[in-house]
Amino acid sequence: MPELPEVETVRRILEQETVGRQITGVTFHDFQGVIGDMDPDTFRALVRGQTLGCPQRRGKYLSIPLSEGLALVIHLRMTGRLLVLPNDAAPVRFEHLALHLDSGQDLRFADQRKFGRVLCLDAYSARAALARLGPEPLERRFSASYLAQMASRRTAPVKNVLLDQRIVAGLGNIYVDEALFRARINPFTPAGTLTQDDHRRLVRAIRYVLRAALLNQGTTFSSFENPYGEQGRNADFLQVYGKGKAGQRCGRCDNELAWTKLGGRGTSFCPTCQPMPTQ
DNA sequence: TGTTATGTTGCCAT
């Protein structure tokens, strides 16, 4: 599922392929709700003739500035895909939107589960949409002391706190499980009970797993592909995500990994390396 | 063949 490393992988390819290209036309398919509440003809009128600026990423959002103070704000949610294809390529499965570019290519948006969106917003609305996000985990503002401040007095499990995009932007189920394993912290630990050393290890672990995933161009667990249709290579390096349920063994201690539900999400961890702190 | 898990975000209830 697209989290920070996957979205950034998409952004880097779009930066190569679409910057400076003009939108010459728009094609919708069966699901026009992909652009939100906006009328499709309005969307068409707004974006036709506009030039695509340099794509930006904020958390799991992509934002592509257009001329005239507009921006395309895109979220892939769980199964959304952005693809760069020739104008004359047939629609892909679950394609909802095609932006025809003057380069002879299309920027296509496809999404099996129809949760993802491509919104055309004015600069003010675009800014508002991203303003609620917490700091970027790979920037300095996301520090051990920041995490300590946000976790202070909170009783919710640390995993839930890390998944909260208002606390830190861009983490999802995969990298939270991976980071907690690397930091040797039990996902159920009440956030407010973490020690200073926990905060430090956790921030370092989050940065490590995200950087590694970026180098591998993301994790393809089920459906993620980059705009060229290529899979990420990071799945081979996962330590716990997707392994607890199958009863696989921990790469550190060789005991069996555990699988449980936490906050409605599947959660894999090692009960030996990530023990619950004693009450 | 029916049931369940999948995971992101926003909305709702407590």
Add this chain to the structure above:
DNA sequence: TATGGCAACATAAC
């Protein structure tokens, strides 16, 4: 405010 549950949706796997 903090927290938890669930809907939105389509499919694969059981």
